[in-house]
Amino acid sequence: MRPGRTTLASVKITDVAARAGVAPMTVSRVLNTPDRVSAPTAARVRAAIEELGYMPNLIAGGLSSRRSRMIAAIVPTIASPMFSAPVQTFTDAMAVAGYHVMLALSGYSEESEDAQIRAVLARRPDGLLLTGAVRSPAIRKLLRDSNLPVVEIWDTAEEPTDVLIGFDHAEVGAAVADFFVRQGHTHFAVLSARDPRATLRRKGFVERVTHHGLTLVAERILEAPSSIEDGRRGLRQIVGQLGQRTALFGSSDLVAFGAMTEAKLHGIAVPDQLAICGFGDFEISRACHPPISTVHVDGAEIGEMAAREMLTRINSAANSARISVPFQILPRATT
């Protein structure tokens, strides 16, 4: 460190300005709107910044400009690829644009989510990333009044607060049922987590099965977020109800993998006696043996789209929208 150099916290924009022989405002412009400063001046300022080890204070800047360059993201958990994937791509994409992401985890509790939203608004984020549509009317009103970009992901069933990116989970369930039916199945089972979106998938599946006049032989609700172990336990609990040939829909690939594992131990042939379809296209369903049929939805892509929508809305007003992301059934070896 050169003599006279000062430390992180103590150097402020006025110090840099003095050193470079310009006004503080010019330093600010060099950092925020470089094209409005002449090249020689900018060079002098940059040199001063370098020499002093100046680090801008975004808290002060945020207060003054009323833009925090920060986004709050609230997801149930990051322990599942379902949410870690979009959070990861969203964070990366926003970082490129100069935004940081504040992460809050809500579990699967609605009250917790509401509390987190309130808490995080005190930091004056420039936007909000939420999981599923906000249900509490009070919070919805708060968000609408705040005039902030709100991107809700993973669910398009409900009315968007602002933008909603995802797909209809009930349709997924129905599509899986249809897929099984086309393969000639007549007997069905579901193992499904107790979370809002898994519930929609389960209902869509069950309704479609019923609509076809076919038989639901077993239905089991698991805890959320559900694990491989939940899938195994679920299958153990319904194993007595399975017939000669049953088609099982699991609410995630973890559940499906657990069910398959347990089925093998019970001597049940997959897919001949028990056909299995999961959800999420996690790596495990692709890389295990036999590979498990599943529903592909691109969480990473949803995160990127969310970032795109967020930036659009930060930079210019945009209308409320509902953006559908396709899902796709991937038949593999278990169906």
Place this chain on the structure above:
Amino acid sequence: MRPGRTTLASVKITDVAARAGVAPMTVSRVLNTPDRVSAPTAARVRAAIEELGYMPNLIAGGLSSRRSRMIAAIVPTIASPMFSAPVQTFTDAMAVAGYHVMLALSGYSEESEDAQIRAVLARRPDGLLLTGAVRSPAIRKLLRDSNLPVVEIWDTAEEPTDVLIGFDHAEVGAAVADFFVRQGHTHFAVLSARDPRATLRRKGFVERVTHHGLTLVAERILEAPSSIEDGRRGLRQIVGQLGQRTALFGSSDLVAFGAMTEAKLHGIAVPDQLAICGFGDFEISRACHPPISTVHVDGAEIGEMAAREMLTRINSAANSARISVPFQILPRATT
């Protein structure tokens, strides 16, 4: 909404003060140091807050108090339970204490981590959570000079910048080697990701094997972060080099699971011809069949400890420390 009620952004502390008939400072005290305000005054202030829908501005508060009540966390990725678990528990524990966590993802690139640290310091966090010890001397100096609490997790091999919580990965590798040796193994193989900590484990393993004068029949470096598929591919590549009875160490449970999956397909008996030990005690190693022997380390616990240390250091100066977290080999069905 009652008449006269104003919206989020516009209500400030002076409005509340006027409504309650007190000075702004008193409102601030009601929110930050309630015990210094008389009960009747506090009640009046709270009523005014409620009526106006006041939401404090933590940006302004942070500028004034020079405490942002925010922690920056930088991890390589949250796609692996290795990091999502501690991030999750850390975030939860800090939230209870009124701190929010800003998340940045560095991949496995050191330059990216350095850049992220610089970027995030501009937000004046009250502390930093990092993965592994900081290696760049410039950044280390920056952090030390900043006088911020810095909690580094997952690695105790290097010198801590401030506090280091984790274990020695080379010791893990050595312990696994010893464990195999005690079971009578004489031939060994490793499939290991190209990341700093996996590399330490691999080296510890290989050195111990060599030290015993035993044979390393195959060693394969995988990409980081490594997946089930990487484990399968790795095993395919070394399958020709495996002898009658080999003990394989995988750098994570995903790798181990992939290796086991592929071994079965090649007709290799596990554990008789190929014994396998993973690392991390992810759910998959416990819930798959046969359950895979692994090294248990409690990522969730590390996150909680990190939060504890962070809060301690925020509230009072503390000495640099290196905190060891135990790891434990869990023999299951693959060894």
Place this chain on the structure above:
DNA sequence: AGGGAGAATGTTACCGTGACCACAAGGACA
């Protein structure tokens, strides 16, 4: 040559809080 447009930079006035210090009122104590 005069006028106007545009580029580069400076000046002023906050942004919304909390630290710090001042001060009034009331009770304890000698």
Place this chain on the structure above:
DNA sequence: TGTCCTTGTGGTCACGGTAACATTCTCCCT
């Protein structure tokens, strides 16, 4: 009864930037 301490509250100002407007200078066009 006077002094001292404690408790509760208010006033002032600084935190470190940036928006908005003002100013200066240059250059170009008619």
